[in-house]
Amino acid sequence: MIKVGIVGGTGYTGVELLRLLVLHPEVTLQVITSRADAGTRVDQMFPSLRGLVDLLFVHPDEAHLEQCDAVFFATPNGIAMQQTRALLEAGVRVIDLAADFRLQDIASWEAWYGMTHACPDLVAEAVYGLPEVNREQIKTARLIANPGCYPTAVQLGFFPLLEAGVIEAGSLIADAKSGVSGAGRKAEIPALFAEAGDNFKAYGVAGHRHLPEIKQGLARVSGNGVGLTFVPHLTPLIRGIHATLYGKLTRDVDLQALFEARYADEPFVDVMPAGSHPETRSVRGSNRCRIAVHRPQGGDTVVVLSVIDNLVKGAAGQAVQNLNIMFDFPEAMALNIVPLLP
Template structure:
């Protein structure tokens, strides 16, 4: 049984980790930290976990965390980087759900997060935790940088096209929308129900922090530079990400059914990617609460632009579920363990 520690367990990704790990057959959460909630029982803060988690929040202590087999960081950026080097030195494996280790260039990270990276030497040791691309590296990794929610939905939709050089990598456009839980569990006027209800808006149009992460990883798939225009939007709902991707075909003679076959073949062994039949439309409600990504392909008016639709739950496949998927791979467990739950309907 794996001994699991969670740093920063009071946010939405933290409680989602607890929900999913509570029924995991080979993992036990033995420690969960929060400075603000020290001494408070987990089920007092999250009554949904009554009877499932008999733990109290404690102050983060690296020496105690180092007794765990694996530690998850469900924290804002600039927290994990201050503790990870010591945990790695103690032989504890780390899965970071924040952005601290996703961008491999420390200067680029600092540009987007407006702080100095305190352990740039560790960046080179981190494995980017997208199982559908890096499963073998994840198996032997000591430190996993779990992908962001938007980057997960976008990469799964575009990687097959870039790997096979079917589209122009310099002319990629993504319009994506997220439920408000993607903003975290915090008190902000913009996140109030009365501000969000019956409204829809773009944000981060001039530049979103997920952009350099997405471009970095898509460039690896394309084996060359990519040009991406990325516009995120806020949905008046709790969970879900829907990404619509536009890519210009290099060879318009390639039929859509051949590209469909390519996607089906690419993800044939990926248990959490569902390539839907042609003409399908993925919806956020069909992935809510699950670790599944559903993808559909279109070629409007049979012209030269491919449209890829991708839907995930931002808290599961976009965060905590994918983190557990990485843990399973790291420790030689079945990839799907603890993640077999189906989407919630209605």
């Protein structure tokens, strides 16, 4: 049993970590922090956890996180980078679900996130926690930069094509749609039911913070730079991301076989049969990514459909997957959840 702490337990990634960890047989939930709600019972804020979590939110100053074996940051951007060094020095392994350690290019990070980075040296050490490309490094990492939700869905969809070098890397398009929980549990008007319900819109077409993260990840596997147009949309789902990816084929290839081979050994990536259209609900509540690959009318445009639950494979589930890899637990431990359909 390892002792685990969660910093920032009142957001959606926080409560999702709780949902997964309360049934994790190798984890003791040691502490959950909240600055605003210290002293409140966790199951008062989240009645879904009644009978399962017997903890109160603790003020960060009194959390004694250094006594944990691992700490998750489910905080806004810019918090983890302030506290990570002390934890690492105390021997704690850190998984940051925010963006603080995702971009290796510090100048780019500071431009997109609008703050000065507190510990560029730790960024260099951090391992990008996408097991499908970094499993070996994750095993021994002290510090994990847990990927963003859009980047997870988009990268897993493009990897087989870029690794095989069968598409033009310079003209990729990712048309992505996210459920509203991706905006977090924050009181903001655009995320109200009466605003986001029965409504569909694009946003951030001029530039979204996940763009450099995706490009960095794709560039790694493509061998040289990629050109990417990334258009995120808000769709009236609670959970779920659907990425529709477009690329121009440079040579003929058996796309279905390519994808199946690439992910044959991945426990959480499901390549669906040819002709499939994965639905977001088919992964609701689970850590799976389901992918289908199409070549409409036999033309030279490849279309990849990739779905995840943004709070699980796009956040908390992937973080637990990383924890399992880091501590040498079975990779699917506590993640063996059947999607909730309907």
